[in-house]
Amino acid sequence: MFLYTLSSKDALARFRASGTKLTQKRKNIMNTRIFSKKDIEEAARILKAGGLVAFPTETVYGLGGNGLDKEAARKIYAAKGRPSDNPLILHVSKMEEVYPLVESVPEKAKLLMESFWPGPLTLILKKSKIVPLESTGGLDTVAIRCPDNAMTLELIERAGLPVAGPSANLSGSPSPTEASHVYHDLSGRIEGILDDGAVGIGVESTILDMSTDRPTLLRPGAITLEDLTEVLGEKPEIDPTLLGKKMEDGFIPKAPGMKYRHYAPKAEMILFCSLEKTESERRESEDKTSEKKRSEDRISEGKEYEYKVSKRIAEYLEEEGKGFPREKIAILCAEETKYFYQEMAEKEGIILKVLGRRDEPLSMTHNLFRILRECDEGEIELILSEGYSEEGIGFALMNRMKKAAGQKIIAV
Secondary structure (H helix, E strand, O other): OOOOOOOOOHHHHHHHHOOEEEOOOOOOOOOOOOOOHHHHHHHHHHHHHHOEEEEOOOOOOOEEEEOOOOHHHHHHHHHOOOOOOOEEEEEOOOOOHHHHEEEOHHHHHHHHHHHOOOEEEEEEEEEEOOOOOOHHHOOOOEEEEOOOOHHHHHHHHHOOOOOOEOOOOOOOOOOOOOOOHHHHHHOOOEEEEEEOOOOOOOOOOEEEOOOOOOEEEEEOOOOOOHHHHHOOOOEEEEEEHHOOOOOOOOOOOOOOOOOOOOOOOEEEEEEOOOOOEEEEEEEHHHHOOOHHHHHEEEEEEEHHHHHHHHHHHHHHHHHHHHHHHOOOOOEEOOOHHHHHHHHHHHHOOOEHHHHHHHEEEHHHHHHHHHHHHHHHHHOEEEEEEOOOOOOOOHHHHHHHHHHHHOOOOEEE
């Protein structure tokens, strides 16, 4: 037996090697076990008994509890330190399991399920009476998705219930993309963690509100606006909060990630990106331009933009040079632009973190939360990050980065 004074990765490695249950020196002590595929039946038993088990998905790790049990929902909120008006997502193993949970399933919602499930798309529908308000943040709607992870689909099937599952992290911190991240945040707070290694996508699911007359995008993800438009035959509305509109007092979130500070590292984080066009303005402009011309423009603008951003970051560091002696600084950049910063980083002791390739935005979403957590572990005090294209999955990437930065943006 060993204590939770170890780093998350070291402790998790020692746990796997020993097979010993972990304990923790703090109030409300709970043994948090690491489960593998052979332990799915035990994990399902815990869920059926009202306990909490973290589970893997293709997006991030989720914190699972019985979605039809109001007490299990309360436990989820307590374990995360999450505000209770922030709705949970119910996870199902197949489309047929949706029907008891909702008043009805519109034809367009069925089409989306058939096209993208299992996968990173959450749909919001009017809830049925069996879904407690504790699982929906007090709303008359419920968020539902079918994750694309074989272990979790088996877990849901064996439990025989919809699994409520927000991200398995302390509320507001970067989402967990590995079991060790969950262990770091929630050890001693939950009964177990189903470990299936690192996730693939790295940012949470797309959320589409299908409870009103017009489909509305509430949170961008790997299922892009373009993907949804192609299947629906119409472009969904985009919630104004995604386009920079400030939330009014009393705003009630219909989906996770809308209202509160999310995905944030402990360090101050500043984004350097263009604010010349809003997302809607950019898309309207592109609709009027040929694909060939758009491609040529992107290449030209991309190279110019990379230079402008890197130059502005260097200028900012020079302007704020007086802070160098007291701050540990990290720069988040792309593989293509890291050479812009290498000399300055070596000279000033700045840490470079490469998110991925600009031309492969999925590599950036995959690495984002892991790198933010590495900055926490390295006690970084200031993170300066490049901004990236909001095209396709880039919309989701920039949504998470803006929230992580608390909307602190320096225009380039």
